[in-house]
Amino acid sequence: MVRNDILLESGTNELEIVEFIVGNNKFGINVMKVKEIIQPLPVTKVPHAHPFVEGIIELRGEVLPVVNVARALGYDEMERTEKDKLIVTEFNKLKVVFRVHAVTQIHRVSWSQIEKPSDMYQGMETQITGVVKMHDEMILLLDFERIVIDIHPESAIQKEKLKHDVKDARSDKKLIAAEDSPLLRRLLRETLTEAGFKQIEFFENGQEVIDYLNGLKDQGKEAAEEVDLIITDIEMPQMDGLHLTKRIKETPEWESIPVIVFSSLITDDLKHKGQQVGVDAQVSKPEIHILVEKIDELLFDTE
DSSP states (O other), X not given: OOOSOTTOSOSSSEEEEEEEEETTEEEXXXXXXXXXXXXXXXXXXXXXXXXXXXEEEEETTEEEEEEEXXXXXXXXXXXXXXXXXXXXXXXXXXEEEEEESEEEEEEEEEGGGEEOOXXXXXXXXXXXXEEEEETTEEEEEEOHHHHHHHHOGGGSOOXXXXXXXXXXXXXXXXXXXXXXXXXXXHHHHHHHHHHTOOEEEXXXXXXXXXXXXXXXXXXXXXXXXXXXXXXXXXXXXXXXXXXXXXXXXXXXXXXXXXXXXXXXXXXXXXXXXXXXXXXXXXXXXXXXXXXXHHHHHHHHTTO
């Protein structure tokens, strides 16, 4: 089992990662995504399933898909051993089980220790969100959301439910969005633009947003007058979205700017973390239509 009381204090720019092994590589997953870690259970194969999906298991009355991480990463099939583990996860309002070759330990690290993967990496660059250097080794943080989208494209951001009744009013509003995934930045840009937002500035992490806001101040501009709303992911190298929100809400000249957390980690068990740092709204990926509704509420319902 994984502890559920991790990082009770929000906004510290820290996270805990479960280190696991696939092949000869060490990988990591944010503890906040992990419900529990269990021994392998009998898997029922499903006809015509995606190649990454081994099948399904029943766990406490729930039927859950089992994803073979080695297959998802393009590794050769390895013989299963007694060290194999199943990592039961919940994110994007989905529960998915991932099979790995071993689970080793939990590390507590700062997001500032996590480096963005280089564009020169070959093979897995689209599946790695960050690299942690630790004890002369590297732990690669996997993009589990991307793996799930590859299997189940319907879990990505959907535009069909967008409302366009205030489209013209949206064009005057300046939005900032912090999102480290190139795929989700593109989907966000396309969707928000289709919704009528024409002024959107994208950043890859919270530190870049802070630098931008400080840059406005250096230019003699009031950030609260230049920026109407900030959207932020939680998991980002250098500075996460909770610490970014805390910094904004603790800075007098920025605190009036509404902040929406748009993250795969928005669950009933974790919403209190955003509340502790003063977020104005929290929306779970991939519910982009709800994100737009919350933007409208914060920008127009108060006018």
